[in-house]
Amino acid sequence: MNALLEVEGLNKRFAGLVAVNDVSFTLASGEIAGILGPNGAGKTTLFNLLTGFLPRDSGRVRFEGKDLAGHAPHQIVNRGLARTFQLCRPFAGMSVLENVMVGCLAPRARSQEAPLARARAILEAVGLAHRAAAPVEVLPYGDLRRLEIARALATKPRLLLLDEPFAGLGTSEIEPISALIRRLHAAEGLTILLIEHRLREFMQLVSRVIAMDFGRVIASGTPAEIVRHPRVIEAYLGRDDAADPAAEADEAPHGTA
Amino acid sequence: MNARQASGGIVVLAALAALPLFIRSDYLLGILSVCFIYGIWATSWDFMSGLTGRENFGHALFIGAGAYTAAFLNGKLGFAPWWGLPAGAAMAGGLSLVIGIPTLRLRGPYFALAMLAAATIMQRLTLIFWQYSGGEEGIPGLDPLLESKAAVYYLCLGVFVAITFLLLWLAGSHWGLILRSIRGDEAAAQAAGINVTFHKIAALVVSAFCAGIGGVLYAHYQEAVTPDVFSVALSISIIIMVYVGGIGSLYGPAAGAVVLALLPELLRGLGQYRLWVYSLVLIFILFFAPGGVIAPLWRRVTGAS
Numbered sequence: 370m371n372a373l374l375e376v377e378g379l380n381k382r383f384a385g386l387v388a389v390n391d392v393s394f395t396l397a398s399g400e401i402a403g404i405l406g407p408n409g410a411g412k413t414t415l416f417n418l419l420t421g422f423l424p425r426d427s428g429r430v431r432f433e434g435k436d437l438a439g440h441a442p443h444q445i446v447n448r449g450l451a452r453t454f455q456l457c458r459p460f461a462g463m464s465v466l467e468n469v470m471v472g473c474l475a476p477r478a479r480s481q482e483a484p485l486a487r488a489r490a491i492l493e494a495v496g497l498a499h500r501a502a503a504p505v506e507v508l509p510y511g512d513l514r515r516l517e518i519a520r521a522l523a524t525k526p527r528l529l530l531l532d533e534p535f536a537g538l539g540t541s542e543i544e545p546i547s548a549l550i551r552r553l554h555a556a557e558g559l560t561i562l563l564i565e566h567r568l569r570e571f572m573q574l575v576s577r578v579i580a581m582d583f584g585r586v587i588a589s590g591t592p593a594e595i596v597r598h599p600r601v602i603e604a605y606l607g608r609d610d611a612a613d614p615a616a617e618a619d620e621a622p623h624g625t626a
Numbered sequence: 627m628n629a630r631q632a633s634g635g636i637v638v639l640a641a642l643a644a645l646p647l648f649i650r651s652d653y654l655l656g657i658l659s660v661c662f663i664y665g666i667w668a669t670s671w672d673f674m675s676g677l678t679g680r681e682n683f684g685h686a687l688f689i690g691a692g693a694y695t696a697a698f699l700n701g702k703l704g705f706a707p708w709w710g711l712p713a714g715a716a717m718a719g720g721l722s723l724v725i726g727i728p729t730l731r732l733r734g735p736y737f738a739l740a741m742l743a744a745a746t747i748m749q750r751l752t753l754i755f756w757q758y759s760g761g762e763e764g765i766p767g768l769d770p771l772l773e774s775k776a777a778v779y780y781l782c783l784g785v786f787v788a789i790t791f792l793l794l795w796l797a798g799s800h801w802g803l804i805l806r807s808i809r810g811d812e813a814a815a816q817a818a819g820i821n822v823t824f825h826k827i828a829a830l831v832v833s834a835f836c837a838g839i840g841g842v843l844y845a846h847y848q849e850a851v852t853p854d855v856f857s858v859a860l861s862i863s864i865i866i867m868v869y870v871g872g873i874g875s876l877y878g879p880a881a882g883a884v885v886l887a888l889l890p891e892l893l894r895g896l897g898q899y900r901l902w903v904y905s906l907v908l909i910f911i912l913f914f915a916p917g918g919v920i921a922p923l924w925r926r927v928t929g930a931s
Contacts, residue, residue, distance in 0.1 A: 422813065446819035454817070460810025462874075463803075471807040474800050475819025484800065524819040 372434075373398040373528055373560050374419075374450075379428035381411075381418055381584075388414040390584035392428070396528065401554045401561045403571055405595065406581035407604060412564045413455060415581070416530050420452045421445045432528070447477040451526035455533045455564075457513040459505035459520075466492065466501040468516055472523025488523060495519045495549060511542040518549065522557075529553070531563035535570060543570050550574060572596070580604070630928040642783055652775040659779050659847055661887040662786040666840035668867040668883035669786075669876050673793045674833035676874040677802060678826050679809030680730065684741030685864050687725070688718035688834040690748055690856035692841025697765040697851040702758075707769045710842040718838025719831050726827040733812065742858065749856035764852035771846045782843055789836050790880045796832070797876055805829055809874075870911050872921025881920045 374396040381389040389411045396402055404412045417423040419430055421442040430437045432450055440448070460468050469491055473484035492498045495515045500508065508516065514534060521529055534550065535543045547570050553559050565571040572578075572592040580588040580595055582604040588595055595601055649655055667689060675682045695717040696710030725744055729737040752759040759765065772778050796802055807815045808822050815822050845851045854860065864883070871882025889907070893900045911919055 420817070422816075441821070442813075442816040443819050443821045446817060451819075452817055454814065458811045458814040458817075460807045460814060462810055463806060467803055467806075470800075470803055471815065471820065472818040474804055477819055520814075520818055 371398055372396065373400075373432065374562075375429075375431040376419070377429040377431075379415070379418055379430065380426045381414055381423065382426060387584050389418060389425075392581075392584070392586050394579050394586060394589065396560060396562060398527075398560055399558060400577065401550075401575055402563075402577040402579060403575035404562065404564045404579050404581060405568075405571070405601070409583075410581040410604075411584040412581060413532055414584075416452060416532050416564065419445075419530065420450065443475070446524050446526075447475055449477065449525070449527035450530070451521040451524045451528070452530040453517040453521050453532055453534065455536055457510070457517050457537075459508070459513060459516055461505065463505060464501065465497055465503050465505060465508065465512075465516060468505060469519045469523050472520040475524040478523060478525045491519050491522050494553075495522070496545070510537050511546070514538060514542075514546055515549065518546075518553075522553070526559065528560045528562065531561065531565075533564050533566065535565055535567050543567060547574055628929060631924075634924070634928050639787065643780075646776045646779055655775045655779045656847070657888065657891050659775075659782040660844070661884040662782040663840050663844050663847070664864070664867065664883040664887040665786045665880045666789050666843070667837055667864050668871065668879040669790050669793055670833045670836035670840070671864050672868050672871075672873060672876050672879040673797065673836070674826075674829045676868060676876070676879070677797060677805040677809060678829055680826060681738050681865075682741045682830075682833075682861075683738045683865070684743070684745035684858075684861050685833075685837055686856050686858070686860040687721060687741060687745035687748060688837035689841040689844070689860065690745065690752075690851075690853075691718040691721050691834075692838030693845035693851045693855045694752070694759065694765070695838075696842040696845040697768055700846070701765040701768050707771050707846050710846065711839060714842035714845075715835045715838040718834040718841065722830045722834030723827070726830040730826040730830065731823045742861070745856050745861060746858060749853045752853040752856065759853075762853065764850055766850040768846055768849045768851075770849055771843070778847060782847070785839060785843060786880070789839070790877065793832075793836070794876050801825075806874075866908060866912075869916075870908070870919055872918030875918075875921035878918050878921025878924065881924075882918065885920070 372395045377393050379389055379392040392415060404415065406412050414423065418425045421437065421440050421444070432448055437445055460471065466488055469488040470484055472478065473487045489498065489501065492501055495518055497512060497515050497519060500512060505516065518531070518534065531550065534546055538546065550561065551574065554561050563575070575592060578590065578592055578595040579586055580598065580601045587600040587604060588598040590598065645658065646655060667685060671682060671685045674680070692714030695714040696707070699705040699709050699713055700707045725740050729740045753761055770778065772781055804820055804825050807818065807820065808826060812822050841855060844855065867883040867886045868879040870886060871880065872878030890900060890904055893903050896903055
């Protein structure tokens with residue numbers, strides 16, 4: 370397995386606050402990995418840096434071996450690195466099908482099949498086919514989450530960044546989305562990097578965890594290693610607390626971090 | 627488009643085409659020709675601003691660019707009046723690039739304000755360089771594009787209908803979908819791989835090009851241009867026409883412009899109360915039907931979605 374994404378010494382500060390501090394990691398092609406960290410750890414900022422929505426102060430991001438410096442967000446998407454947003458951002462005033470069509474019209478995706486047929490196939494794959502004609506305004510939140518993923522898939526990504534794909538969902542709604550992500554990973558050979566606060570579901574989904582705190586990577590390893598890592602326990606529970614996040618991951622149904 | 631919409635459209639077009647057979651008054655035909663020109667302006671405004679959601683407060687910039695280009699070519703340089711159409715459209719399209727390229731890459735009000743300022747500056751320039759532009763009096767003595775008022779009527783109607791259908795077709799195409807996604811959520815459109823800056827600028831160029839053609843028709847209809855073609859009042863009245871028609875639908879603004887441009891004439895019998903009534907009608911419409919009047923009404927009558 371060769372490296373699909375290489376991040377080296379990435380930095381970003383906002384007026385004195387260091388949001389992302391010397392972050393380095395690598396994602397192998399076909400991997401499904403997650404970023405763990407308390408609120409304000411810099412996870413979403415990291416996503417914004419990777420996808421070109423924020424300019425970085427320093428550091429390097431290489432995708433498929435090529436530097437992404439100076440690329441606009443749409444150019445990065447058309448290189449095969451797509452994302453979803455933490456808050457669903459559907460195109461208001463358009464139908465579900467039209468929303469996905471827009472992704473199919475991205476230059477990267479445009480070449481082969483007709484956009485309409487592809488959009489329908491993608492809706493089928495994420496379980497939204499029966500909602501194709503509905504205006505996005507009437508969609509329940511769980512379906513908006515699927516739509517968010519469908520629109521990113523429409524751009525034919527190699528690497529998909531999911532920013533809290535379970536945010537706003539009830540416990541019963543999480544498992545289907547989790548299964549969908551697993552299916553995409555298995556069937557389409559997608560490499561996936563996700564941010565999530567629901568510890569239990571998160572730990573079951575990913576094969577590797579990158580833990581962040583105060584903008585830094587504090588640990589990296591398998592879920593089992595991470596929940597026992599002293600720096601992670603410290604970040605979540607404070608220095609002197611005896612409890613550990615392994616217990617939380619096993620028991621807490623709403624393991625918000 | 628369903629069958630009732632298609633037949634409704636054909637009835638409206640047939641009625642407009644047959645009108646000169648019944649109206650013998652050159653004055654009325656002239657009024658209607660100007661209504662169609664307003665229709666071109668409102669529809670072209672809606673194509674850029676209605677679809678992408680980036681409001682343009684200086685559409686008169688493109689109108690004036692077309693009108694003054696036509697006036698210089700015909701009135702000052704002696705070119706045949708038809709040269710104005712490609713030249714005026716090209717001038718308007720060129721100016722749209724000058725404004726659009728620096729401001730449409732930014733979010734916020736920069737584009738709207740730059741358009742407003744540019745139109746106002748052009749109006750000033752026509753006064754400052756009065757030796758060339760004729761100052762307040764403008765450039766008189768242009769040739770009409772066609773001799774008879776009925777022929778001009780058909781020309782304006784033809785260009786209006788052609789531009790409206792062209793823009794409706796574009797709005798219904800994949801490109802139209804991309805433009806509407808920009809109105810929906812610009813960052814999300816970028817995340818869907820869309821080069822939003824490019825598409826906004828391209829839509830503005832198309833919009834300006836059509837508005838410029840309208841400006842040329844207007845100059846030759848008036849057989850003169852004055853600095854009013856750059857006025858804020860003109861830009862604002864076009865926006866009002868779009869809102870009354872139903873923003874984003876293109877056909878609504880097209881019809882709204884024709885009706886609103888005609889309304890002051892229809893209210894002429896009210897004498898000095900005319901503008902009061904006109905203003906009250908507008909306020910009522912904008913207050914009680916913020917989605918516009920004509921497009922929603924059309925959808926209800928024809929059963930379109």
